[in-house]
Amino acid sequence: MLKSLQYQAGQLSDLLEDLQSTGASGSVWINAIVNSEQKPRLRVVFLNNGKIVYGGSKRVNNQELARRIGIKLSHDWANVAVGYAAQKLQNPSSFRELLEQIVRIRVFKWEEIETCIHTEFVQVLEQTLPYPGKLELDPTVEIDLSYGKDAHGLEWKKLIQDVAHRQHQWTALARVIPSMEAIPQLLPGWRTVKTSIAQQDLYKWVDGRRSLIDIAEQLDEDPLNLAQSYRSWVASNWITFGQHTPVVQTVSHVEEQRPVILSVDDSPVVQILIKRALGERYQVLFSDNALQALSLMNTNPIALLLLDVTMPDIDGLEFCRTVRSIAKFKNLPIIMVTARDKFSDKLRGQIAGTTHYLTKPFEPHHLLEVVGKFVGERRETLKTVSYKYNFR
Structure with missing residues (x-):
């Protein structure tokens, strides 16, 4: 049964914590309202008995996830390993069983798998926590994903700490790139770019409509890493960034009994x-x-x-x-x-x-x-x- 809930800016974190504390399982679709003029930013989170185990921009099956991890880890023969491991599964749709097979043949380590998923989930939180939106829980769509020999989930405290750390890095970029929502625009100097690859990237992606995060999503890159690259392009007078609209924080009423x-x-x-x-x-x-x-x-x-x-x-x-x-x-x-x-x-x-x-x-x-x-x-x-x- 699908459960839907509207939430205000700053409330999503509490809702996700509540789902963990109640031992929820299933898929959680997050529709973050970044800008009223744009479509909601859609992200999915999976919980397994109260443990957060996956988060991304779309739902994936077990082999898609394993191949994605192989790309992130730059394992040249990950595809072969995934295909081999998939043939040995008793449950063809099991995430846990597939990853155990791949770990057993020493293509991935559990620590590497968890680090990849943790890194992607940090970006999901970074891109949704500040905004209002709608949360939809579907307990009928589950995945049996977990990590390590003890089958644990992602550590919430560490996720939030890493989001905060990335926020410091965005702050350091703020004078050049206001935020991941900022829209890069070409300057006349871009025609002086000597490398054809950079010129093609500029021409293809920097169209004055796509935000930095839109481009990163199309390229399947971390927006923060992309921002670091674009900073040098700003310094070269190839592009510039427009300002973004800040999120307005609401202030609650004062409770006199507490400082x-x-x-x-x-x-x-x-x-x-x-x-x-x-x-x-x-x-x-x-x-x-x-x-x-x-x-x-x-x-x-x-x-x-x-x-x-x-x-x-x-x-x-x-x-x-x-x-x-x-x-x-x-x-x-x-x-x-x-x-x-x-x-x-x-x-x-x-x-x-x-x-x-x-x-x-x-x-x-x-x-x-x-x-x-x-x-x-x-x-x-x-x-x-x-x-x-x-x-x-």
């Missing part, structure tokens, strides 16, 4: 990680720009500020100095959460007025520990001040 944390970061994936780490203990508000952040700070009892250095409208350090110049925020704990980990970066953070410096990617339990320390200290200080005031 309020404000996270200022323009990465939806990082915001999801922060929500997961802090959501049970704190009321977490989100903003992706300085102006909205100041508005939230002036209308909510913020107990602690999480602040990224790199933001689209103002440098995080400059925003920190602005916050510190406002009297009521003089003692507000400000934790800088950033991928910049040099001593000079930390020093600049201290000079700007940060209370603590946390480097991305971070462990959720460590973030919770750090936030708890400073929120606890602040609450004790406020209680002491209140006690002294009432005593007098």
